[in-house]
Amino acid sequence: MDNDVKNGACLDERALFQDCTRLWGVEAQIHMLIEECAELIRAACHYGFRDLYEPSQYSNFIEELADVEIMCAQMRLYVGDKIVDEEKEIKLGRLLQRVAKECKKHQEGGTERVGENE
Numbered sequence: 001m002d003n004d005v006k007n008g009a010c011l012d013e014r015a016l017f018q019d020c021t022r023l024w025g026v027e028a029q030i031h032m033l034i035e036e037c038a039e040l041i042r043a044a045c046h047y048g049f050r051d052l053y054e055p056s057q058y059s060n061f062i063e064e065l066a067d068v069e070i071m072c073a074q075m076r077l078y079v080g081d082k083i084v085d086e087e088k089e090i091k092l093g094r095l096l097q098r099v100a101k102e103c104k105k106h107q108e109g110g111t112e113r114v115g116e117n118e
């Protein structure tokens with residue numbers, strides 16, 4: 001491996017991700033996305049439900065988050081930024097409305113937590 005790449009100094013993520021898809025094919029990368037999502041789910045369960053204060057569970061959770069982010073970035077590049085950005089904007093708009101609604105309830109003295117009444 002080139003020293004610059006190893007140190008991250010000149011890493012062009014988009015080019016790297018395009019190379020991954022070209023090298024292994026989109027189907028293999030989707031399978032990798034599925035595998036990494038499954039590993040993140042498992043790590044989140046161990047970290048969130050069992051050992052919130054166990055350093056090894058925390059580091060495994062962080063490692064799997066990074067893996068999923070890398071695979072999501074590859075998929076985003078494959079399907080195109082525009083379509084993902086448009087969908088994300090819709091989802092963020094909905095989230096904003098939900099949070100505003102929940103904040104209003106809390107200000108009025110409600111005790112429901114976000115997402116409990118969906």
Ligand SMILES: [Mg+2]
Nearest residue numbers: 036039064067
């Ligand atoms: Mg992983």
